[in-house]
Amino acid sequence: MFHVEHHTHLPDCQICNGSDFTHYLDLQDYFLTGEPFVIYQCTNCGLLLTYPQPKEQELSRYYQSEDYISHSNKQSDFLSRVYQRVRLYTLTRKVQLIQRYSSGKNILDIGCATGEFLARCKDYGFNVTGAEPDKQSGDYARVNYGIKVYNPLDLSTLEAQSFDVITQWHVLEHVSDLNSRFSLLQKLLKSDGVCLIALPNPASADAAHYKKFWAAYDVPRHLFHFKQPAIKILADKHGFSTIAVLPMKFDAYYISLLSEKYKTGKSNYLKAFFWGFLSNLKAKTNHGEYSSLIYVLKKQNSS
Numbered sequence: 266m267f268h269v270e271h272h273t274h275l276p277d278c279q280i281c282n283g284s285d286f287t288h289y290l291d292l293q294d295y296f297l298t299g300e301p302f303v304i305y306q307c308t309n310c311g312l313l314l315t316y317p318q319p320k321e322q323e324l325s326r327y328y329q330s331e332d333y334i335s336h337s338n339k340q341s342d343f344l345s346r347v348y349q350r351v352r353l354y355t356l357t358r359k360v361q362l363i364q365r366y367s368s369g370k371n372i373l374d375i376g377c378a379t380g381e382f383l384a385r386c387k388d389y390g391f392n393v394t395g396a397e398p399d400k401q402s403g404d405y406a407r408v409n410y411g412i413k414v415y416n417p418l419d420l421s422t423l424e425a426q427s428f429d430v431i432t433q434w435h436v437l438e439h440v441s442d443l444n445s446r447f448s449l450l451q452k453l454l455k456s457d458g459v460c461l462i463a464l465p466n467p468a469s470a471d472a473a474h475y476k477k478f479w480a481a482y483d484v485p486r487h488l489f490h491f492k493q494p495a496i497k498i499l500a501d502k503h504g505f506s507t508i509a510v511l512p513m514k515f516d517a518y519y520i521s522l523l524s525e526k527y528k529t530g531k532s533n534y535l536k537a538f539f540w541g542f543l544s545n546l547k548a549k550t551n552h553g554e555y556s557s558l559i560y561v562l563k564k565q566n567s568s
C-alpha cells in the first residue's frame with residue numbers, strides 16, 4: 266500500500282528513540298543545488314528531520330564558504346548599512362541577554378564563524394573561546410579578533426566544567442549527533458552553567474505561510490528542525506531545564522525576505538516586511554512561536 270514509503274530507512278529518533286515517522290514536507294535546496302529533500306516528523310516527540318542527510322564527506326558540496334566572509338564586510342549600499350546596524354544591535358543584545366542569566370565570565374561559542382559575537386563579548390569583559398569547523402572563518406576570528414578557536418571535534422579534549430556559558434547561535438540544526446553534542450555541553454559547563462541555543466522555529470507563522478519555501482528549513486544544511494516540545498525533551502534528557510524561551514524578532518524579516526526570493530525569484534522587500542511583521546504580531550498571541558527562538562537551558566544539579 267502507498268503509506269509504506271521509503272521512510273522505513275529512517276534511523277530511530279535521536280531524541281526519544283521512537284521509530285515511527287510521518288511525511289511532513291517535500292522541498293528543495295533552494296539556496297544552492299536545487300536538489301529535492303523530504304522532511305519527516307517523529308510521531309512521538311515531534312522532531313523533524315531532513316532526508317536524506319548528506320554524509321560528512323559530501324557536506325562541502327552544499328556550502329559556499331567564501332560567501333560568509335565577503336557579504337559581511339565589503340558592501341556599502343543601503344541594505345548592508347542596515348544589516349550592519351542590525352547586526353551590532355543584535356550582538357549587543359545577545360551579550361546583555363547572557364548577563365541576565367549568568368554572572369560568570371568564561372564563555373564558549375560553538376559555531377563562532379568569523380568571531381563577531383565573541384569579539385563583542387570581549388568588549389564586555391568575557392574570557393572568550395570559540396569553536397568553528399570552517400577553517401577559513403576560524404582563521405579570520407583568530408587573526409582579526411585574537412580569539413582562541415578550536416575545531417569542534419577537539420572540544421572533547423577540554424577540561425570538564427570549564428565554562429559558565431556556552432552559546433550556539435543557529436548551529437544545533439547543523440549537528441548530526443544531537444546526543445553527543447548535549448553530552449559535551451553537560452561536560453564542559455560548570456555546575457550552575459547556562460547554555461543558550463538559537464534555532465529557527467518551524468511552528469512560526471512565517472513557516473506556516475511560506476511552507477516549502479520557508480528559507481529557514483535550509484535543507485540539507487539543516488539536518489534537524491526543532492519545535493519547542495522536542496528541544497525541551499532533548500534538554501531534559503541531558504540534565505538541563507529550559508528556564509526561558511525568547512524571541513529573535515529580526516529573523517522574521519530576514520527569513521521572509523529570503524523566502525520571498527525562493528518563492529518568486531525576486532527580492533520583494535515590501536511583502537517580506539509585511540510577512541515578517543505579521544509573524545511577530547501573531548507570535549504574541551500564539552504561545553511565543555516567533556520565527557527564531559533562543560532557548561536558555563540551565564544545568565540541573567544532579568544529586
Ligand SMILES: [Zn+2]
Nearest residue numbers: 278281307310
Ligand atoms: Zn522522537
